[in-house]
Amino acid sequence: MSNQMPNVARRVGVITVRVLVYILLWAGLVLLFAGIGIRVFFGKISVGQMLLNLVSVQTDGGGGPLVWIGILLIVVLPLLVIAGIAFWHRSRLRKRRAGGGRTRNSLWIRRSISGVLVAAVVVSGTTAFSSTVGLADYIKAGNSNYDVDDYYVEPTITSDQDKRNLVLIYLESGEATLADDQLFEKDAFAPLEKATQAADGWQSVDEFQQYEGGGWTMAGISSTQCGVPLKGTGSVLGSGNLNELGSDVGSYLGGLTCLGDVLDKHGYNSTFLGGANGNFAAKDTFLEGHGYSTVKGLSDWRAAGDPAKSFRSDWGLSDKRLLEHARDEIDQLHAQSEKTGQPFNLSMLTLDTHEPAHIYDYCDVDTQEVVTSMFFCSMTQVAGFVDYMKEKGYLEDTAVVIMGDHLKHMGGGDAFHKQLDNNDNRTIFNRIWIPGEDKKSALRPRVDQLNMYPTLLEAAGLKVQNHEAGLGVSAFSPTVPDDSAQALEPGDYKELLNSRSARFYAKAWAGSNPAQ
Template structure:
């Protein structure tokens, strides 16, 4: 009996050992596949971006096919490959035993095979872990936790000292609206030409020269929070112990401890409406808007309910920009009429969709370039330009500020276009145009600011007077100088460290709904 116990222990140990090896193989393969999917669709991302999107994915109108590709490539394929490897290994072992007449004595050839097998397993595990860590910036995430900076030390709660000149606001976000695509020396044609024609400086439109993307802000929700809250979007990991992940999973708060654009406008009597072609639940966009002053959020489900024909939709995301801008015209007509009748100003925010890769060619778009993406950008800008023309013709620009801005630079993932032109470009910037009624367009806005500064800039365009002309981490681009002690007054290296810091205290309070400025 005593002799059987060690034998059983050895057998159990062998089984556990083999299972552990197969688990490691599966984990390595899953990480390699996750790396491949992320790099193909998004390029290098951040830990915060990954976590925020994992808790709010949508198969309908939120990148649909990408979600299923991720499930199959990351969840199913590595499991099938691991099972196949296990089955092949067992087949080889059985064949070897039959060939040797069940002689299990160790031999040199067996030692070599085990060494090679161990090396291969190690290569898969180490390779997968390293590739994934590099792709999602785990090294930067760990380093950020050691930063001496915390955003809370520089965050400015917006203080409106005057709103007697408040005016209506139309805010248009251009999906992947990178100004570099206007360079017809790099590209087949100026993708922004239609929009530039209706927003000329000679007519009173202004712009921030060389508007920079916020550090870590290369995706839509980060673009929204940068320009509407004045803070980089991150910190779910820091706030995990404070209920933030639970709140993102379906509660009614998203960065509830931060005062954003919609909150300030709501305090001053605005009615805020958002229009987007995609599913607003993707990345919890609806939660963000609903918890920051927006009373209406119209998205994919609304356009379907309105009877839009199937040809108006793209399967992966949602409604075309052509139809979205048609709805935007109707919406601004209603909002402006109501504002005239009641005296209540409005904020209409619109987010385009056509230029999200892989692009879709609608019937209103003529492809006249070798690269289809260039033509789709041009066609999308034509639709936006038509909306601006509509406001001009209706006389709305007499009392309505308009801010048009890209949500982020164009993605440079493996599956996206323009790597040759953009990968090594030394000044990639975000497209923007600003209309303030009564301005002559000759004033010079502070150049080369980042998107965080757009938050107070938008508030001032809407007619608000801000203390120190500051909000969040930004200072209005209309201000020629920045206050001493502002984040914008920091040296470039220190500012980069501040934005890269994990700022656990600030984001824990921001996500938990506390006062993040304390």
């Protein structure tokens, strides 16, 4: 018995070490494949984007194949590799025993090499993943002395006597850089530029910026409608509101007063139209929780009987059909508004320009790079809707704001790396129409998406105290208050936007007003 005890202990120790080695190897492979996958499909992202967006990808109208690719990369492939190594190792043991074993020196060398390889996989995986999601920046942000709470301004409406209808169009990946026909085969925005010319009274924010830390659809929508960076890390994890974020959350930044909330308080009827699944990234929860009475998405268009050729399997309804529905919607909303005196807000989000490229039968590809034609065709549809509003006379009493939801994604498999990777002047496309206004006054240039919140309120004809809402100051104001976040030095402003601001977001996600 005494002789057996050391052998048993040794065997338990060997098994324990092997299990730990396999666990480390599995973790390293998961991190490595996740890092590679994110780089290929999304490019470099943030921890916040990962938590708030990637977890919400859905098989139907919300990324489609990405779900299965993610499962294969992060779940199946690492397990297959581990199983293969375990099988190989077991075969080697059997051969060694059959051949009389090896010397201690050869065993030590083999185990040393195996240990180095496992360590290399773990280090490589950790490095690849952390650099892809900006883990170092995330840790640094936790030590920042800045807090959004110190600069957040609850919007105060001093008058709504001049309120007007509002049409808000988000262009998927609507980066203005693609209008440069010196960089690209042709100006991808030409049709929309023709429909929104400055000579006709359209305005734009020169060099409109994506906010620091943004870069995905819900970040673009929430930042322009709530005036703060979209964050869910830390505070949300602690509050329980990140429960399967993207599908079934009770509220989405419920403590904040956003565009739809303000418009609802002042009698607006708000409607949102999108081609994708409304559940994707909890978009419907955000909109319905912030003043939108009607939110239509993929399931609605299917129920309406749209033909199969109008859908792309990975995301949803084509822009052509979406904007045809938008014509019917604005006809009804405008007629109702004239009858009741109640203004409306019609918001929508295009879809065609989301990569990978999908070309519908109404789009003629006349460029070597298919994505350029894809953008051109989408802008043609949006331009057609603008022309329709003009023909119907809606522009006489309706403000229109058109803007990209974010810069174009630059995943490893996406187009235009040569033109955009080292381009230091990437901006977001935007056009603004204000009926009956003097169009000679220029909008404040180089504002970011957070400033669009008060800009939208003022576009709707509401008077905003000090032109401030959230962290933003309306682009219609040539100056900013001295105590505004917009008055900070660029480096300090960047640190503020990157800060976790756990106290502020804990309140916002829990449904408590951070300003109180």
